[in-house]
Amino acid sequence: KNPEFFINQTLQFQELMMMYDCAIKEVKTKLEVLNAELSVRYKRNPIEFISSRIKKPVSIAKKLQKKGKIISVDSIEETLSDVAGVRVICSFVDDIYEIASMLVRQDDIALVEQKDYINEPKLNGYRSLHLIIEIPVFFSDQKKMMRVEVQIRTIAMDFWASLEHQLRYKHVINNEEEITKELKECADIIAATDVRMLSIRNKIQENTNEEDFLDKMEKFD
Numbered sequence: 001k002n003p004e005f006f007i008n009q010t011l012q013f014q015e016l017m018m019m020y021d022c023a024i025k026e027v028k029t030k031l032e033v034l035n036a037e038l039s040v041r042y043k044r045n046p047i048e049f050i051s052s053r054i055k056k057p058v059s060i061a062k063k064l065q066k067k068g069k070i071i072s073v074d075s076i077e078e079t080l081s082d083v084a085g086v087r088v089i090c091s092f093v094d095d096i097y098e099i100a101s102m103l104v105r106q107d108d109i110a111l112v113e114q115k116d117y118i119n120e121p122k123l124n125g126y127r128s129l130h131l132i133i134e135i136p137v138f139f140s141d142q143k144k145m146m147r148v149e150v151q152i153r154t155i156a157m158d159f160w161a162s163l164e165h166q167l168r169y170k171h172v173i174n175n176e177e178e179i180t181k182e183l184k185e186c187a188d189i190i191a192a193t194d195v196r197m198l199s200i201r202n203k204i205q206e207n208t209n210e211e212d213f214l215d216k217m218e219k220f221d
């Protein structure tokens with residue numbers, strides 16, 4: 001009934017999504033810089049890979065509705081912190097905290113909230129470190145602080161979360177309790193494996209004998 005209002009909202013929505021997309025680019029660049037620096041310094045990559053996504057319009061509308069907010073472009077920025085999402089997959093558990101602290105220490109980044117689902121896993125076994133940060137993005141006529149959710153987890157935690165997400169969202173489960181229990185057991189086994197892998201890495205580091213100059217230099221190739 002009101003084409004002008006509709007077109008206006010659409011354009012505003014498009015612009016806002018473009019801004020979130022730019023915020024993702026900024027965060028990814030910062031993480032890539034950290035990974036590049038650490039990989040030269042320590043000869044291993046603490047970050048295995050980085051992925052990102054912009055929340056889909058239907059998911060945005062659903063979340064606004066769930067929170068009892070009006071479904072409008074204005075309420076997106078006010079209400080939601082995870083429209084822009086960056087996922088960082090690390091090799092070892094200690095890499096997660098190192099990357100997180102290096103990121104939030106940067107003086108243009110503001111930490112809004114941190115949820116540590118590693119030290120306090122969710123009841124279903126989900127583990128990950130979630131940071132809600134604000135990062136400045138420079139546009140033609142303004143500098144805008146944009147909110148981004150950064151999820152940092154190990155390959156093992158990611159393996160569990162991806163499969164659990166697939167299983168949970170694609171099926172209506174009858175014997176839900178039993179499945180939930182099994183998934184939780186898998187999450188605990190995976191977490192124990194993460195701890196062992198870290199301890200193996202530390203043992204290897206303690207026992208590596210790099211007396212030979214060329215052996216030492218080989219790592220720089």
Ligand code: 0O2
Pocket residue numbers: 055059081082115122124126130160161162164165
């Ligand atoms: P998608 O598809 O990833 O966008 P809040 O934002 O504070 O109101 P919320 O959204 O529960 O509350 O925040 P929280 O706990 O930080 O979790 C948000 C995101 O973490 C989820 O986004 C998932 O990506 C991930 N996550 C949280 N719990 C689980 C879980 O039990 N299993 C899996 N696989 N992922 C989880 P979305 O919006 O649900 O989905």
